[in-house]
Amino acid sequence: MNSSKLVVQKFGGSSLATPDKVRRVAELVTGEKKAGKDVIVVVSAMGNTTDELFELARTISPSPPKRELDMLLTAGERISMALLSMAISQLGFQAISFTGSQSGIVTDTSHTSAKIMDVKAFRVRDELEKGRIVIVAGFQGVSPAKEVTTLGRGGSDTTCVALAAAFNAEECDIFTDVDGVYTANPRLVPEARKIPRISYEEMLELSFCGAEVLHWRSVDVARRFGVRVHVRSSKRKEIGTIVMGKEEIETADICGITQDTGLVELTFGDEDRSPAMAERALAALDKAEILVKLMRVLPDPQGRGQLSVMIPEEQRKQALAILATELAGLEIGIDDTLATVSIIGHGLCSKPGIARKVLASLTATGVTPLSITTSGITMTIVMKRSEALDAVKKLHSDLGLG
Amino acid sequence: MNSSKLVVQKFGGSSLATPDKVRRVAELVTGEKKAGKDVIVVVSAMGNTTDELFELARTISPSPPKRELDMLLTAGERISMALLSMAISQLGFQAISFTGSQSGIVTDTSHTSAKIMDVKAFRVRDELEKGRIVIVAGFQGVSPAKEVTTLGRGGSDTTCVALAAAFNAEECDIFTDVDGVYTANPRLVPEARKIPRISYEEMLELSFCGAEVLHWRSVDVARRFGVRVHVRSSKRKEIGTIVMGKEEIETADICGITQDTGLVELTFGDEDRSPAMAERALAALDKAEILVKLMRVLPDPQGRGQLSVMIPEEQRKQALAILATELAGLEIGIDDTLATVSIIGHGLCSKPGIARKVLASLTATGVTPLSITTSGITMTIVMKRSEALDAVKKLHSDLGLG
Numbered sequence: 148m149n150s151s152k153l154v155v156q157k158f159g160g161s162s163l164a165t166p167d168k169v170r171r172v173a174e175l176v177t178g179e180k181k182a183g184k185d186v187i188v189v190v191s192a193m194g195n196t197t198d199e200l201f202e203l204a205r206t207i208s209p210s211p212p213k214r215e216l217d218m219l220l221t222a223g224e225r226i227s228m229a230l231l232s233m234a235i236s237q238l239g240f241q242a243i244s245f246t247g248s249q250s251g252i253v254t255d256t257s258h259t260s261a262k263i264m265d266v267k268a269f270r271v272r273d274e275l276e277k278g279r280i281v282i283v284a285g286f287q288g289v290s291p292a293k294e295v296t297t298l299g300r301g302g303s304d305t306t307c308v309a310l311a312a313a314f315n316a317e318e319c320d321i322f323t324d325v326d327g328v329y330t331a332n333p334r335l336v337p338e339a340r341k342i343p344r345i346s347y348e349e350m351l352e353l354s355f356c357g358a359e360v361l362h363w364r365s366v367d368v369a370r371r372f373g374v375r376v377h378v379r380s381s382k383r384k385e386i387g388t389i390v391m392g393k394e395e396i397e398t399a400d401i402c403g404i405t406q407d408t409g410l411v412e413l414t415f416g417d418e419d420r421s422p423a424m425a426e427r428a429l430a431a432l433d434k435a436e437i438l439v440k441l442m443r444v445l446p447d448p449q450g451r452g453q454l455s456v457m458i459p460e461e462q463r464k465q466a467l468a469i470l471a472t473e474l475a476g477l478e479i480g481i482d483d484t485l486a487t488v489s490i491i492g493h494g495l496c497s498k499p500g501i502a503r504k505v506l507a508s509l510t511a512t513g514v515t516p517l518s519i520t521t522s523g524i525t526m527t528i529v530m531k532r533s534e535a536l537d538a539v540k541k542l543h544s545d546l547g548l549g
Numbered sequence: 550m551n552s553s554k555l556v557v558q559k560f561g562g563s564s565l566a567t568p569d570k571v572r573r574v575a576e577l578v579t580g581e582k583k584a585g586k587d588v589i590v591v592v593s594a595m596g597n598t599t600d601e602l603f604e605l606a607r608t609i610s611p612s613p614p615k616r617e618l619d620m621l622l623t624a625g626e627r628i629s630m631a632l633l634s635m636a637i638s639q640l641g642f643q644a645i646s647f648t649g650s651q652s653g654i655v656t657d658t659s660h661t662s663a664k665i666m667d668v669k670a671f672r673v674r675d676e677l678e679k680g681r682i683v684i685v686a687g688f689q690g691v692s693p694a695k696e697v698t699t700l701g702r703g704g705s706d707t708t709c710v711a712l713a714a715a716f717n718a719e720e721c722d723i724f725t726d727v728d729g730v731y732t733a734n735p736r737l738v739p740e741a742r743k744i745p746r747i748s749y750e751e752m753l754e755l756s757f758c759g760a761e762v763l764h765w766r767s768v769d770v771a772r773r774f775g776v777r778v779h780v781r782s783s784k785r786k787e788i789g790t791i792v793m794g795k796e797e798i799e800t801a802d803i804c805g806i807t808q809d810t811g812l813v814e815l816t817f818g819d820e821d822r823s824p825a826m827a828e829r830a831l832a833a834l835d836k837a838e839i840l841v842k843l844m845r846v847l848p849d850p851q852g853r854g855q856l857s858v859m860i861p862e863e864q865r866k867q868a869l870a871i872l873a874t875e876l877a878g879l880e881i882g883i884d885d886t887l888a889t890v891s892i893i894g895h896g897l898c899s900k901p902g903i904a905r906k907v908l909a910s911l912t913a914t915g916v917t918p919l920s921i922t923t924s925g926i927t928m929t930i931v932m933k934r935s936e937a938l939d940a941v942k943k944l945h946s947d948l949g950l951g
Contacts, residue, residue, distance in 0.1 A: 166608045204635055206568045211635040218646055219631035222624040229621035233606055233613040244620055
C-alpha cells in the first residue's frame with residue numbers, strides 16, 4: 148500500500164437512481180481523490196432495479212431457484228458500477244469496477260443470504276496502488292465453488308464495512324438519503340434528533356429492531372473489526388452519525404426508539420406442544436435460514452406454554468413451506484396485525500427506573516403491551532400494529548429524546 | 550460425456566424479448582431434452598437491452614472506457630440466462646446458467662470486440678453429465694487476466710458455434726426471427742427464395758457483404774471446425790438453412806445477393822499520397838480494430854492513385870480519432886451516400902458470363918457502378934445508396950434467383 152489515507156464509501160440505490168445522480172456521486176468520489184485520499188466505492192443497484200429484477204423473476208416462476216435468482220439480481224450492481232466508473236473517467240480520473248467475485252468477497256454457499264467468509268481483495272489493492280479509484284459491486288460475492296452469491300437485504304452496507312475492515316481504512320462512509328441515525332424515524336416522529344455518536348451495541352439493536360438506516364449485519368461486522376462507520380447524507384456535507392466503540396463515547400441512557408411493522412407471528416398449534424416439537428420447529432426454521440426476530444412462550448388457557456415466533460413478512464411463505472415439510476401436520480396460527488416497538492440504550496440495564504417510565508408511558512397512551520422482552524440494552528414491546536406509531540411518539544417524548 | 554446426442558442452440562434477443570417468449574424458448578429447449586438429447590442453450594440479452602444499456606452509457610460519457618462498457622453490457626445476458634433457467638426449472642427440468650467466464654469462453658483482451666481463443670468448458674461438461682440443461686451467456690468471455698470481455702456484434706452466434714465445435718455437437722441450431730437464409734433480404738425483395746443448403750464460403754461472403762441473419766465471424770469458426778449450422782425460425786418447426794461444407798452439396802452458380810447500406814467511405818487527401826502514407830493509414834485503422842470492408846484505389850484527375858476505404862458507419866468516429874492521432878494533418882474526405890451490392894456464388898469464378906449479365910442488369914436499371922471488385926466467389930459493386938434497392942431487385946430477377 149502507498150501511504151495515502153484510504154476511505155471506503157458506500158452509495159445506495161437512491162443515490163444512484165439516474166445518470167445525473169451517478170454523475171453527482173462521481174463528483175463526491177473524485178473530491179476525495181483530489182484531497183489526496185485513496186478511494187474504494189461500494190455501490191448498490193440503481194434505484195429500484197433489484198426489486199424490478201425480482202418482479203421479473205416472479206413473472207417467470209413463483210419460487211425461482213435461488214442460484215439463478217442471485218445470477219439475475221447481480222446484474223443490477225454490474226450496471227451501476229460500470230456507469231459510475233464511466234462517469235469518474237469522464238471527470239478525468241482513473242477508475243475500475245469489480246464484481247463481488249473480482250473483488251475477492253468470498254462467501255458461504257447460501258444463495259440470496261450468503262455470509263462473507265473472507266475478503267481476498269488483492270485485485271482491489273493492486274488497482275489502488277496504481278492510483279485508481281476502485282468501484283466494488285455491493286451485495287454480491289462468490290462462493291469457494293465460484294458460484295455467484297448475494298448477501299441479502301442491506302448487503303451493500305456489509306460489503307462496505309468488510310472492505311474497510313480488510314484494508315484497515317481510515318474512514319468508512321455509508322451515504323444514504325437521510326443525514327444520520329435518529330432517536331426515532333424522523334419521517335414518523337418529527338421531533339426526533341440526530342444522534343452524533345452511537346455505540347456498536349446500540350446501533351446493532353436499533354438496526355435489528357427496525358431502524359432502516361444501516362443493516363444490522365454490517366454493524367455486527369463493524370463491531371467485530373472495530374470499524375468506525377460514518378452514516379451520512381449524499382446531499383449535504385455535514386457530519387452525520389459516527390458508529391464507534393462504547394469506551395470512546397459518553398453514551399446516553401436511551402439512544403433511540405424503533406418500530407418494526409414488517410413482521411408476522413407464527414404460533415404453533417395444540418396437537419403437540421412438547422419442548423421436542425418446539426426444538427424441531429426452530430431447527431427447521433434455522434435450516435431454511437428464517438430470521439426469528441422474536442420468540443415468545445405464552446401460557447394458553449390451560450396454563451401450558453405455547454411457542455410463537457416473529458419472522459420477517461417476506462420470509463413467511465418460505466417458513467410455512469419448510470415447517471410443512473419438516474413437521475407435517477403441525478397446526479400453525481398466523482398473525483400479521485402485530486408490531487414491535489423497541490427502546491435501546493445502555494441505561495436500560497443500569498437504571499431500573501427507565502422500564503417503569505416506559506410502562507407508564509404506554510399506559511397513558513392506551514397501548515396494551517401484549518408482551519415485553521428485555522435483553523441487555525434493549526426492551527421490546529409487542530403490541531397491535533395499529534398502536535405502534537402513537538406508542539413511538541409518546542415514548543420518544545416521555546423518555547426525553549425530543 | 551454420456552452417450553446422448555448433444556445439441557447446441559442459440560436464441561437471439563428478439564426470441565427472448567418478454568417473459569412469455571422466454572417461456573416459449575423454455576418449451577422448445579425442454580422439448581429437445583424430452584427427446585433424449587443433451588442441450589446447451591446460448592442466449593443473447595432480452596430484446597433491445599444491449600442497445601438500451603449502450604445508450605445509458607452514452608448519457609454518462611460520449612466515449613466510455615471499453616472495459617467498463619463490457620462490464621455494463623454483460624449485465625444483459627445475465628438477466629436473460631437467469632430468467633430462462635428459472636422458466637426451465639418451472640417446467641420441471643434441471644437447468645443451470647453460466648456467464649461467459651464460467652463457461653470457459655477464453656478470449657483475447659480486445660474489449661468490445663474480443664476474439665475467442667479457447668473454450669475451457671469443463672463446468673458446462675460437468676453439468677451436462679449431471680443431466681442438466683446448460684444455459685450459456687452469448688456474446689461474452691473472459692480474458693486470461695480474468696477481465697470480462699464482449700465479442701462484438703453477432704457475438705452470440707460465435708459463442709454458439711464455438712461451443713458446438715468444442716463439444717463436437719451433433720447439432721448446432723441458430724434460432725432467429727426469419728426462417729433461414731434467403732437469396733436476398735425477403736423484407737426488401739419479396740421474390741427471394743430460402744436457400745436449403747449453403748457452403749461455408751458462400752455464407753461467409755453473404756454475411757460479410759451485409760446479410761444480417763448470421764454473423765460472418767461465426768461462419769468462419771463453423772468453417773474452420775466443420776460445424777454444420779442450422780439457421781432456423783424459433784416460431785416454426787420447419788427446416789431452415791443448413792450451412793455446411795461445399796463438397797457435401799451441389800451448389801448453384803449464384804446463391805444470393807446482399808446489400809450493405811451501413812458503410813461510410815473515407816478518402817485520404819492530396820497532401821501526401823505516397824504508398825507509405827497509405828500503409829500508415831491502414832496500419833492505424835488495423836491497430837484500432839476498424840473493419841475495412843472494402844478498399845479502393847481510384848485515379849484522381851492527375852491520374853495518381855487515391856486510396857479510399859469503406860468502414861462500418863458505427864466505427865466512423867473511432868476511425869477518424871485514430872487517424873487524427875496517428876497521421877496528424879492528413880486530409881480525409883467522408884462520403885456516407887454510398888452502398889455496396891454483392892453477388893455471391895461459386896459460379897462467379899468459373900463462369901465469366903455471369904459478370905456480363907450483372908453489368909447488363911445494372912445498365913438496364915440505370916445504376917452507375919462506381920467501382921466493381923471481384924474476389925473468389927463474390928462480386929461487389931459500389932453505387933449510390935439510393936440506387937441499391939432497385940439494383941438488388943433487378944439483379945435478383947435477372948440472375949434467375951426468383
